[in-house]
Amino acid sequence: MWYLKNALTRKNLMALTGLFLSFFLIIHLVGNLQLLLPEAEAQLQYNWYSRLLADNIFIKIIAMVLYLCILLHTIDAIYLTIKSKKAQGAGYAKDKRGRASKWYARNMMFLGSIVFLFLVIHFKDFWYQFKFGEMPLDANGNKDLYTLVVEAFDQLWYVILYVIAIIALGYHLLHGVFSAHRTLGLYHPLYSKIVKYLGIIYTVIMTIGYIIIPIFIYLNR
């Protein structure tokens, strides 16, 4: 089973699942920006949209792939981090190696763990409620996810939790998107540089986009 033990192969899986998750983030952001519409409009439209996604077989398949990706990405992260720990040996009494690289590039597991804890809360409060919880209906008879979300973001501590998690995700992406291309083998000097800058632009848009939502809702109600 060379592909289970080989770090290069495991790293490919990590990169592919990571890139899929990164792509999903775009769609997820676009959908959720509807939360920022004027309240009367937003409620009906957002609940309609959520129902549309929940009923679509194509989206259901994508969702399965998404769960699988989160799982595989996390398992690989743990596997590779353990492997790295073993390879390091005893470590240094005085360690100044940090001067040669970015802190977020060295702490991908830490950032990823924050993202993972956040995902657990995020899934429990919204995904689980929407799928399996008792939900009131809106005027059109759709589950009222909008009110659930908006009420959650009425609490300051909840907004702060989101902002922290999204900043962690932002730094994870800042290194992750760049690193994934290197892992998959993009070695051309110019294209590699272009992808690096595109990754930065992508990361900034995602981070700002996701941070705006809870803050906007908190301030506007």
Add this chain to the structure above:
Amino acid sequence: MKLHLKIWRQKDSQSKGEFKAYTLEDVDQELSFLEMLDTLNLKLVKKGDYPVEFDHDCREGICGQCGMMINGIAHGPIKNLTTCQLHMRSFKDGDTIYIEPFRAAAFPIVRDLKVNRSSLDHIITSGGYVSVDTGQAPEANSIPIAHEVAEAAFDAAACIGCGACVASCKNASAALFTSAKITQLELLPQGQTETSKRVVAIVNQMEEEGFGHCTNTEACQVECPEDISVLNIPRMNYEYNKAKILNK
């Protein structure tokens, strides 16, 4: 100038090591770092103590033997430089200097600052060569190679196998060393034909030696005495993936 040294002393790979403190008075600024250690060793020998063991050979920056961790950085404070090319003028009077061996599971300690880097040799012997019939040296111009290609191959070939990339890497990955060898041989027509076979063998060997994986932090190139490009690493990944997908 006066220096306070904290040096890792360890009798052999089995015993537990510890830091020992030494003080050197009147160190000349013009001494190289290794000459400073020679001065210390002379004192130790005169006292009947065992000298600090460290690897060195050429002392002119080309053999790659003199690897050690100086104040937490491979080959010391100056980027892209070997320990033997580091001079005491890079330090100040009264400085405390921590000197430790390179640390990696694949680099077991032999004694003090000396580590066994055979794992890098095993990577080379697993595929870092061109299979040719020996005999007379062939006519140099019988295979034309563009100047740029020769230069690029030479840039990768400049690796001196010091292991600073491994020591500087948070994952103790030998990806820079390994990929440089792959690029060097792949760029030249003599080595090209065996690329797929070589890449698979050499990457598997790298894994077997217990090196970590690459997470693209790019710390290796910063501390590499030869400034070997990190872009060799994605090239290795590309060639490895290609070989595996095409099942070569």
